[in-house]
Amino acid sequence: MEIKSNESNSKIEQLRREYAREELLEENVSKDPVDQFATWFEQALQSEVVEPNAMSLATAGSDGNPSVRIVLLKGFDKDGFRFFSNYQSRKGKELDVNPNASLCFFWPELERQVRLEGSVEKISREESEEYFHKRPRLSQIGAWASNQSEEVISREELEERFQKLKKKYEDNAIPVPEYWGGYLLKPSSMEFWQGRRGRLHDRLIYVNEANEWTIKRLAP
Structure with missing residues (x-):
């Protein structure tokens, strides 16, 4: 049976979930966003989140038109966040002309999101080959x-x-194909989002200012 668009829209409008699991307060987070991410990622692993390393990767080419897709995080540390791809893919071509991107993790089981923005560079050939094998x-x-x-x-x-x-x-x-390898996103900002009641969500953003991380609270 064909569902009319207005009926479908009505059902979409009624979709609603109340968030009430946790809170995110300045006094309870790490001073370094990578340490904070490590804490949340470990909690996602322990909570058996399905593919906790799945993340949206948004890029844009010289025309400014954005594109987004799901890729898998394959490692992170103080240097940045690593993922692998075909360098000749759309994302690869866009990163060639505009080496800036955004990542977004969504862990609904924990009512959490993490957003990162930063510059992207290719990792060494040796590291790409090591992972490929x-x-x-x-x-x-x-x-x-x-x-x-x-x-x-x-x-x-x-x-x-x-x-x-x-x-x-x-x-x-x-x-290893010459056109295949890894990328490193070096974050300039990282935002941690925790769902709260009444849509008054907690949003704490870390901004890198003069090589130091500053924590700011954003309105939901």
Whole structure:
């Protein structure tokens, strides 16, 4: 049965969840946002959040038009937040011309979000190769089989290419494609969001000013 748009919109308008699990106060957070992220990430792991390392990555090209997609965080420390991709994908091309991006983690089980903004740079080839060889073998083949973001004539064509490469490397180590590797986002700001009752959410943002982190509270 076809659902009319106005009926669907009515159901959407009625979707509502009251947030009341936790609070986020200045006196209870770390002075360093990466330490605070580590605390929240560990709590997400302990709470069995589904793919806690899944994050939205927003980029924009020279035309200013934004694009966003889900990627996976593969490591973080004081230097920044790491993820991997095809350098020739849309995100890769946009980062070439505009090396600024934003990340967003959403952990609904904990009623939390974390938003990061900063500059992005490629990591070393050695580090990219080290991670590539830790990936499942089929994922390594997939990196060769997929010209990410390019048009594909059919699913069959993609599968055929994958099977040929699988046979080619059947008894051999799989090299790292030149067009594949890692990125490091170096945050200039990090915002921590905790859902609260009545939509009076807690928002604390860390801003890097003269190489020091300053904590500010934002209105929800």
